[in-house]
Amino acid sequence: MSVPRARLFPTAPHLSPSGACCSAAAPASGPRPRLLSPCSGAMKRDPPPAERQAQEDAGEQKTPLWIFGYGSLVWRPDFEFSSRKVGFIRGYSRRFWQGDTFHRGNEKMPGRVVTLQEDYDACTWGIAYEVRGEQIATSLQYLNMREAVLGGYDTKLVKFHPQDKEADEPILALVYIATPQNPTYLGPASEEDIAAQIIVSSGRSGHNIEYLLRLADFMRYFCPQVEDEHLFSIEEALVSILPCLCQAEEPLVEV
Numbered sequence: 001m002s003v004p005r006a007r008l009f010p011t012a013p014h015l016s017p018s019g020a021c022c023s024a025a026a027p028a029s030g031p032r033p034r035l036l037s038p039c040s041g042a043m044k045r046d047p048p049p050a051e052r053q054a055q056e057d058a059g060e061q062k063t064p065l066w067i068f069g070y071g072s073l074v075w076r077p078d079f080e081f082s083s084r085k086v087g088f089i090r091g092y093s094r095r096f097w098q099g100d101t102f103h104r105g106n107e108k109m110p111g112r113v114v115t116l117q118e119d120y121d122a123c124t125w126g127i128a129y130e131v132r133g134e135q136i137a138t139s140l141q142y143l144n145m146r147e148a149v150l151g152g153y154d155t156k157l158v159k160f161h162p163q164d165k166e167a168d169e170p171i172l173a174l175v176y177i178a179t180p181q182n183p184t185y186l187g188p189a190s191e192e193d194i195a196a197q198i199i200v201s202s203g204r205s206g207h208n209i210e211y212l213l214r215l216a217d218f219m220r221y222f223c224p225q226v227e228d229e230h231l232f233s234i235e236e237a238l239v240s241i242l243p244c245l246c247q248a249e250e251p252l253v254e255v
């Protein structure tokens with residue numbers, strides 16, 4: 001029996017037309033859980049230099065800060081923003097090569113989430129979020145915990161290209177990347193092995209299957225012109241193991 005995906009997962013927080021995430025203060029179900037670092041007693045990290053510079057620039061010049069999401073940030077930003085744009089960054093490929101022992105896995109059975117691999121000829125599509133004024137410090141503080149402390153990601157400044165290139169110039173954006181030097185980096189594996197690991201992993205933010213399917217649905221519905229072979233071959237491998245997961249009739253992600 002096929003089960004439409006939309007019924008498998010609670011809908012992502014609804015984004016109001018203005019683009020402000022109406023559940024930015026808390027995830028869909030109740031107040032955001034206190035995020036405890038899995039490495040108990042880990043000190044809260046100072047923001048990395050690139051992030052601090054971007055924050056200082058934004059604060060002093062009242063210019064907005066843009067944050068580029070290409071994984072869970074695409075469908076669960078969970079911070080207040082002023083606007084958002086679909087687009088891409090050059091020079092990177094998205095890969096399910098980062099282990100996750102908190103959000104979509106645990107210490108014994110880490111999940112697999114995405115990071116970026118330097119790849120000169122490649123582009124990675126996602127969403128850039130514009131944060132202004134007080135949104136800047138709030139979003140960076142939240143993402144530092146969610147991505148850096150709990151996820152092993154570092155920050156980098158990249159050039160974001162909005163999909164509507166006639167209307168928009170490229171924009172400098174902050175992106176979170178998990179490098180091979182971080183402790184939960186897993187590196188390459190076959191799409192079949194990655195799918196098998198995703199099927200058996202879940203963590204504090206939900207099942208790893210949800211993470212994969214929401215990202216695949218975002219790309220299918222909002223970037224239909226893009227063929228992300230790595231992502232869709234993992235999805236295909238997962239559906240061949242779990243044929244009950246039919247493709248969603250409507251997008252799981254609302255942008």
Ligand SMILES: N[C@@H](CCC(=O)N[C@@H](CS)C(=O)NCC(=O)O)C(=O)O
Nearest residue numbers: 069070071072073100103151176205
């Ligand atoms: N940095 C990427 C990946 C972010 C990502 O997926 N990070 C994990 C941390 S391990 C996360 O936030 N997970 C939250 C969730 O799975 O709902 C992005 O911009 O979307």
